[in-house]
Amino acid sequence: MKNVKITGTGSYVPDKVLTNFDLEKFLDTSDEWITSRTGIRTRHVAAEHETTSDLATEASRRALSMAGIQPEEIDMIIVGTITGDYPWPATACVVQHKLGLRNCAAYDVSAACSGFVYALDAAVSRIKSGAGSKALVIGAEVLTRAVDWEDRNTCVLFGDGAGAVVLEACDEDKGILSTHLHADGAYAELLYQPGFGSRNPASEEGLKARLPYLKMQGNEVFKIAVRSLTEVAFEALEANGMTAEDVDLFIPHQANQRILDATAKRIGFRDEQVYVNVDRFGNTSGASIPIALDEANRGGKIQPGDVVLLDAFGGGLTWGAALIRW
Numbered sequence: 001m002k003n004v005k006i007t008g009t010g011s012y013v014p015d016k017v018l019t020n021f022d023l024e025k026f027l028d029t030s031d032e033w034i035t036s037r038t039g040i041r042t043r044h045v046a047a048e049h050e051t052t053s054d055l056a057t058e059a060s061r062r063a064l065s066m067a068g069i070q071p072e073e074i075d076m077i078i079v080g081t082i083t084g085d086y087p088w089p090a091t092a093c094v095v096q097h098k099l100g101l102r103n104c105a106a107y108d109v110s111a112a113c114s115g116f117v118y119a120l121d122a123a124v125s126r127i128k129s130g131a132g133s134k135a136l137v138i139g140a141e142v143l144t145r146a147v148d149w150e151d152r153n154t155c156v157l158f159g160d161g162a163g164a165v166v167l168e169a170c171d172e173d174k175g176i177l178s179t180h181l182h183a184d185g186a187y188a189e190l191l192y193q194p195g196f197g198s199r200n201p202a203s204e205e206g207l208k209a210r211l212p213y214l215k216m217q218g219n220e221v222f223k224i225a226v227r228s229l230t231e232v233a234f235e236a237l238e239a240n241g242m243t244a245e246d247v248d249l250f251i252p253h254q255a256n257q258r259i260l261d262a263t264a265k266r267i268g269f270r271d272e273q274v275y276v277n278v279d280r281f282g283n284t285s286g287a288s289i290p291i292a293l294d295e296a297n298r299g300g301k302i303q304p305g306d307v308v309l310l311d312a313f314g315g316g317l318t319w320g321a322a323l324i325r326w
């Protein structure tokens with residue numbers, strides 16, 4: 001076994017769509033502000049009965065079906081999420097059960113919007129170490145239950161969804177060429193959920209102070225995001241002796257159109273090389289890259305032999321990239 005390749009992709013977003021005009025009805029905001037500052041026009045919202053594991057399981061079924069393998073063949077399930085069904089146990093364990101599996105390794109990775117790339121790195125390493133030959137790697141979130149719907153600075157940005165890939169060991173000259181992960185905990189409180197962990201355990205006062213909801217210093221995060229996404233993209237290209245010209249499709253974390261534009265420009269990508277769906281889904285955190293990857297794959301935008309660059313950034317702060325030959 002030389003490499004690890006993606007043999008199936010899948011994604012699932014809930015049916016319900018929330019438009020900027022819907023938000024105008026209960027929030028001091030406007031479609032004009034949201035589209036000009038973020039590029040977001042709509043986001044999907046989970047139905048009351050839907051949880052993160054439901055979205056993840058449906059995305060996984062679609063990825064398994066494309067790969068043409070049975071769930072029982074999977075050796076590990078790794079989910080990148082910060083909005084799991086429960087604080088613990090891991091959503092990966094719930095997904096495992098919903099897929100009718102037992103015994104295989106199943107765990108979550110907490111790296112916020114970088115969660116999928118972090119999970120991908122873990123699965124590739126485990127397969128290369130011989131711990132198994134087939135993995136399900138998922139990014140899944142129900143962010144709309146973690147945002148404060150009274151905070152216009154944040155709630156307009158996020159949406160729900162899930163994306164999954166099947167990874168398999170292979171002997172071909174293709175697959176995940178390299179992964180590159182970084183973090184800087186000095187910035188932990190620029191983007192975080194202050195309650196209810198061990199720092200601020202559950203309390204009535206904490207609820208009144210809205211501690212269980214996402215908080216972000218958007219402006220600061222914006223600047224660090226552009227810098228970090230750019231740096232780690234160059235790191236991945238240089239590690240493989242490539243330049244921006246060698247990349248067929250650039251799939252950055254879908255946080256904000258202005259972040260995508262600034263990052264793509266700094267790296268040197270033309271518009272045609274950049275995959276964008278933030279206008280339709282908003283920021284789905286750990287799910288954003290695998291949803292975009294699945295859309296691009298099913299839409300015929302990725303062909304065998306193509307070079308694809310995944311580029312992630314999120315709470316932690318964390319960031320990372322994966323370079324893939326399809």
Ligand code: UT7
Binds near residue numbers: 028256
């Ligand atoms: O997923 C990983 C990490 N997340 C990100 O990468 C997000 C990074 N940050 C951003 O995308 C942007 O910083 C935001 C979209 C969050 C904000 O855009 P901005 O251009 O940085 O705006 P700002 O924070 O400087 O706010 C400008 C103004 C403020 O009013 P004043 O103080 O200038 O009067 C805000 O109160 O816009 C106001 N504002 C809004 N107005 C209408 C903030 N949110 C809204 C809103 N509707 N929803």
